Amino acid sequence: MGIADYIAGSVLAHPTVRQVELAGSRARGTATELSDWDFHVFVEDFGHIASDLPELARPRNPLAAQWDPLGDVASYLLIFPGPTKIDLLFPDVPRRSNPPWRAGPDTLAAMDAHFWDWTLWLVSKRRRGMTDRVRGELLRMSRHILEPLGIPSVPPSLEEAVARYIRARDRLETRYGLRLPRQLEQEVLPLVHYRPSGLAS
Known part of the structure; x- marks a missing residue:
């Protein structure tokens, strides 16, 4: 099983998730070898899945896992060796972009x-x-x-x-x-x- 299928399947198996749909260039058939894997995730309880996402991805050892600071909907961004970039997008959960970063030892x-x-x-x-x-x-x-x-x-x-x-x-x-x-x-x-x-x- 490829890493994208693994992550999509793990998210779909979560009890609060209704549907996971491939989106973006991968769904349109216009992707390059480096295009990210975009998945639209539709949920009953966003707070529940949001708190569980780090554990769902952890078995495959992501190099990076973060909530997109600039997305207009909640988006959990993952990068795995390859590199393979997987974005879990929650279209029903709007958000505002964060301000510019403040550089410091904690950030x-x-x-x-x-x-x-x-x-x-x-x-x-x-x-x-x-x-x-x-x-x-x-x-x-x-x-x-x-x-x-x-x-x-x-x-x-x-x-x-x-x-x-x-x-x-x-x-x-x-x-x-x-x-x-x-x-x-x-x-x-x-x-x-x-x-x-x-x-x-």
């Missing part, structure tokens, strides 16, 4: 997970030739993650965003006496530096 790990999740998603958009979308998201990423890390200008490319992010994060790790795990970075970073010919960043 740096969550910022790191958010950055690499966002970067992997942008890599998949770039693979599909969506360069305007990538540029727009780099502006948004700059406001929400890079500026709070002390990076004042919008990076001109995804590669430059990653380079600036790593330098800033490493400086803050030294300042705070931290060392974050690097497994997620090691999965995503090689993909940032690969592009099929003819696609610009």
Whole structure:
């Protein structure tokens, strides 16, 4: 069983879940090899499933598991080795976007997970030739993650965003006496530096 099928099946088996539907490019048949797996999840009791999701995913050892800080509906974002990105979206649970991150020793790990999740998603958009979308998201990423890390200008490319992010994060790790795990970075970073010919960043 693939990891996407495992997660979808585990969520569907939860007593409060009514339905799990494949959505997005995977459902439309337009996905690339890096496209995320989007699942719409319809529930009777969101609070119940929300508290149980970490345990449902834990047996497959996700590299990152987080609630999307910027989604307009509640979305639980998972990344597994491969990398494979799985987003569990709750269309009936609207939410407001969080404000930009505040960098600190208590938030740096969550910022790191958010950055690499966002970067992997942008890599998949770039693979599909969506360069305007990538540029727009780099502006948004700059406001929400890079500026709070002390990076004042919008990076001109995804590669430059990653380079600036790593330098800033490493400086803050030294300042705070931290060392974050690097497994997620090691999965995503090689993909940032690969592009099929003819696609610009």
